[in-house]
Amino acid sequence: MKIIVANWKMNGNFEFADKFVEEINAVDSKNTIVVCPPTALLCRFHSFRYYIGAQNCYCEEYGAYTGENSPKLLKEAGCEYILIGHSERRHIFQETDDLIFKKWQAAIAQNLTPIVCIGEKSCDRHNWKQAISTQLNSFLKKDLHSSIFAYEPVWSIGTDLVPRFDEIETIFEFIRDLLRATVPLLYGGSVSSQNASQLLNYARMDGLLVGRASLKINEFKRILIQ
Ligand code: PEP
Numbered sequence: 001m002k003i004i005v006a007n008w009k010m011n012g013n014f015e016f017a018d019k020f021v022e023e024i025n026a027v028d029s030k031n032t033i034v035v036c037p038p039t040a041l042l043c044r045f046h047s048f049r050y051y052i053g054a055q056n057c058y059c060e061e062y063g064a065y066t067g068e069n070s071p072k073l074l075k076e077a078g079c080e081y082i083l084i085g086h087s088e089r090r091h092i093f094q095e096t097d098d099l100i101f102k103k104w105q106a107a108i109a110q111n112l113t114p115i116v117c118i119g120e121k122s123c124d125r126h127n128w129k130q131a132i133s134t135q136l137n138s139f140l141k142k143d144l145h146s147s148i149f150a151y152e153p154v155w156s157i158g159t160d161l162v163p164r165f166d167e168i169e170t171i172f173e174f175i176r177d178l179l180r181a182t183v184p185l186l187y188g189g190s191v192s193s194q195n196a197s198q199l200l201n202y203a204r205m206d207g208l209l210v211g212r213a214s215l216k217i218n219e220f221k222r223i224l225i226q
Contacts, residue, residue, distance in 0.1 A: 002200055003148065003184060003207030004224055005115060006035045006214030007055060007083060016215075017044035023217050025049045029224045031207070034081045034115075035214070039069055042077045053081030053115070056089055059102035071103075071110040082107045084114045085135070087154045091121075101138035108146065115148045115209070117188070118175075122155035129174060136178055144181045150209045151175060156189025157211065163189075165202040172205065193222035200226055 012020075017037060021044065024033070033050035045052045054077075058068035074082065084107060085100035100116070107114040116139070120131035132151075139147075151171055156162055163171075172185055187199055188209030196208060214220045 001030055001032060002205075002226075003032045003034065003186060004029075005053065005081070005083075005150070005186065005188075005207065005209045006033075006220060007086070007188075007209060007211050008035070008037045008041075008215060009055070009088070009211065010038055011215055012037055012041055014041065014044055017041045020217055021045060021048050023221070024224070027221055027224055031224060031226075033224060036081070036083055039074075039077075042074075042079065045078060051080050052078050053083060054079045054112075055083050055086065057082055057084075057103055057107060059099065059106040061106070071107045071112050075110045075112055079112060081113045081115055081148075083150075084116045086117045087119060087121075087152060087157060091154070097135055097138060100135075104139070104147070111146075113146055113148060115150055115186070117150045117152050117209070119152040119154050119156075119189070125153075125155065128153075128171065132171070132175065133178060136175070139179065141180075144179060144183045148184045148186060148206075149175065149179070150186040150188050152188035152209060158190070160190045162191075162195055162199075165198070168199075169202075169204065191223065193219050196223045197226040 034053045036053040036055045054074040057071045084103050089095045104114050118135040120128040124131040184206035186207040191208045191210045192213050
């Protein structure tokens with residue numbers, strides 16, 4: 001059984017969410033399916049038969065943090081998973097490794113399953129070991145038994161460029177060695193129905209993080225039934 005996570009980013013609306021829930025509820029999949037819609041759409045997922053996740057959270061429980069959502073509130077809204085440190089959070093919103101680690105701690109404290117996103121930028125492509133080690137540094141020697149990690153090379157997100165399978169395998173091996181824990185490890189970056197089954201079979205991965213392809217219902221269904 002694999003974990004398939006959909007990240008809608010800042011896309012979708014009430015009408016699309018309702019259609020998505022109806023159509024994906026009709027899919028019988030042996031995989032664990034997690035959908036992360038924008039926060040304002042979480043209320044449309046009450047009848048969803050699979051899991052829902054948040055795309056982000058803040059690291060405090062309450063307080064004067066305008067525009068933010070706490071893991072506690074997201075849990076109350078029905079989330080069981082939460083994306084932490086997505087590359088768009090790191091690069092557009094300048095989230096640091098330190099803040100990302102605090103968010104991970106806050107999510108764990110609410111019994112949410114964090115999906116920690118890591119991956120090198122295109123300028124670090126030849127220096128990926130250094131980039132990934134830096135992002136993972138705070139997580140070393142921590143109890144990771146309820147966490148998921150997602151390797152998402154930044155240069156692959158939204159570009160239709162996908163690393164070779166042997167490259168992904170090498171990087172997965174590096175991440176597993178570094179974490180010294182058997183955490184589920186996902187791949188994300190330009191996943192489509194064309195490459196999903198090969199990715200799942202060849203690279204010994206535990207699942208996929210899907211961006212654009214999760215916004216096309218038929219395309220996403222094809223990925224779910226791999
Ligand atoms: C993502 O944003 O996490 C992602 C993988 O996007 P895409 O599938 O569109 O490359």
